[in-house]
Amino acid sequence: MTSIVRGRLKDNAWTDQEVIYRAPIELFRNPGGVHYGGRLAFDKDHFLFFTIGDRGDQRGAQNLSLPNGKTHRIHDDGRIPADNPFVNTPNALPSIWTYGNRNAQGLRFHPTTGELWSHEHGPRGGDELNLIRRGLNYGWPVATFGMNYNGTPITDITGRPDIEPPVVQWTPSIAPCGMAFYTGDAFPKWRDHLFVSTLRAEELVRLELKDGKVVNQEVIFKGLGRQRDVITGPDGSLYVLFQDRVSRLVP
Helix, strand or coil: CCEEEEEEEECCEEEEEEEEEECCHHHCCCCCCCCCEEEEEECCCCEEEEEECCCCCHHHHHCCCCCCCEEEEEECCCCCCCCCCCCCCCCCCCCEEEECCCCEEEEEECCCCCCEEEEECCCECCEEEEEECCCCECCCCCCCCCECCCCCCCCCCCCCCCCCCCCEEECCCCCEEEEEECCCCCCHHHCCCEEEEECCCCEEEEEEEECCEEEEEEEEEECCCCEEEEEECCCCCEEEEECCCEEEECC
16 A cells, blocks of 8 residues: 655755655555555645555445545645544544545646646546545546446446536546646746646647636647656756656747
8 A cells, every 4th residue: 555755865865764654554455456546746835635546446435444546635744634524534534635536647736726636547438637626526436437448337327416527538548647737938828738648548638727627638749659747847848758768848
């Protein structure tokens, strides 16, 4: 199960390591080697948000007593914030911020609005872009646009009133991996746009957001290989991490 450590870089060496989060081992009931999640994001108040995938235990994502299939929120030293949504819920893990998340591999705060955005892998279809809000249920596996890998249905429900719907869902699956908001000056018309790197589709996708919705999507390039991450560089270029190289996009 996921652990989180913090430390310091001193003279190019890693020092002062301490564990700030470790899921209790007795809650790790599924030893499957899939869906770890593991994305980290700090907000302006220094709260740390992080994701843990469902680890192949679909129903565990709806169980508030388990850490998997969730977005979590802690202080940067590991303490639990007193205003987390399930702090006073019997048997719930107090670090949970949202639940019903299958395998979130993108997690970023919007640089202007402060909104927390996430994307997650669906099964066969049903990849999602979500606006992450306090205490909400994002549906997995009781509601999904995807199906099992063998083509059988998971559920016939794609939404219901008590479940937060995805802002965008991708079917067939694009397998989103990295994610970043563009904050540089080299591409001024792209400022604050969201970029998603993908595995299966081998696409770099640009999404324009407005009022919590996606108003435009564009594939920047396709077919150059699987992409693990994308980030704005200090020079204002976009850097894309492929399986075997780092590439820089310039105007």
